[in-house]
Amino acid sequence: MRQIQPVPSAPTVSEGVQQSIQRNFHGTATKDLERLLQNSLLVRSAQANSATLSLSEPPTHSSLSILLRSRPAPDRTRVTQALERTLQAWGTPQLQALLASDFYDADRLQNDLRDRIPTDARLQLLRLEDFRIIHDNVITTTDQKIARVWLVVADAITQIELNDPIAGFVSLRGKQRYTLRLFDHAELNRASLTLTPMSSGETHQ
Numbered sequence: 001m002r003q004i005q006p007v008p009s010a011p012t013v014s015e016g017v018q019q020s021i022q023r024n025f026h027g028t029a030t031k032d033l034e035r036l037l038q039n040s041l042l043v044r045s046a047q048a049n050s051a052t053l054s055l056s057e058p059p060t061h062s063s064l065s066i067l068l069r070s071r072p073a074p075d076r077t078r079v080t081q082a083l084e085r086t087l088q089a090w091g092t093p094q095l096q097a098l099l100a101s102d103f104y105d106a107d108r109l110q111n112d113l114r115d116r117i118p119t120d121a122r123l124q125l126l127r128l129e130d131f132r133i134i135h136d137n138v139i140t141t142t143d144q145k146i147a148r149v150w151l152v153v154a155d156a157i158t159q160i161e162l163n164d165p166i167a168g169f170v171s172l173r174g175k176q177r178y179t180l181r182l183f184d185h186a187e188l189n190r191a192s193l194t195l196t197p198m199s200s201g202e203t204h205q
Contacts, residue, residue: 024102025135029149029181031101032200034141037185039097042198046185050196059193061146064186065138068148071195074182079131079154082180082199087158090123100181100200121162129155129175147185154178 036042059067074082089095091113099106131154140146160172180201187194 025151026137026139028100028102029137029151029183030139030141032181033139033145033147033149033183033185033198034143035097035101036183036198036200037141037145041094042097043196046196046198050194053193053195055193058188061140064146064188064193067193068138068146068184068186071148071184073133073136074150074152076128076131078182078197079152079180080125080128082152082182082197082201083128083154083156083178084125085199086178086180086201087123087125091117091119091121098200100179118162118164121160124159124161126157126159126173129157131155145185145187147183149184150182152180152182154180 053067086095086098089098093110095113096106096110099109103109131152133150133152135151136149138146138148155175155177157173157175159174162170164170178201180199183196183198185196185198187196
């Protein structure tokens with residue numbers, strides 16, 4: 001049995017909402033980065049996609065910030081990969097670590113997924129419709145770790161697949177808006193700089 005939900009039109013972000021997002025951007029991004037870096041499993045996974053740059057001399061904090069700002073912004077491939085990692089964690093304990101620190105009522109979401117969603121249910125990305133970067137900055141954590149961070153809004157077609165005891169195989173498709181924070185975390189090692197891509201995010205139904 002296959003159930004298809006109509007795909008709604010994507011909501012727009014008003015100027016007032018965007019200004020509010022930008023005001024809270026720095027503090028929330030810093031919290032997200034600190035939390036991500038404390039998760040050794042996420043760090044090891046992200047390091048598989050790290051890039052290392054050779055440096056002629058050790059950079060200062062200012063020159064490191066300039067170097068980070070010169071890096072290319074996330075493209076469609078990177079946004080798609082970040083979405084896929086988030087959706088793969090849907091319905092698992094790993095999702096908690098990927099949710100943004102300002103995700104509304106994250107504990108209730110996890111409880112609802114645990115209590116109401118079958119354990120074999122999966123959320124898949126079918127297509128990234130569009131994305132745009134609405135803010136970017138270089139941030140420094142309390143222990144002086146530095147990263148460039150982009151706030152990305154992405155509209156995507158996703159599909160939930162599960163096996164219902166009565167209806168059998170069921171798939172539910174729809175469009176959702178995701179807000180992602182994509183990080184290039186910089187780590188110095190003598191004459192080289194390692195940039196590790198990481199992400200956190202939230203969903204707007």
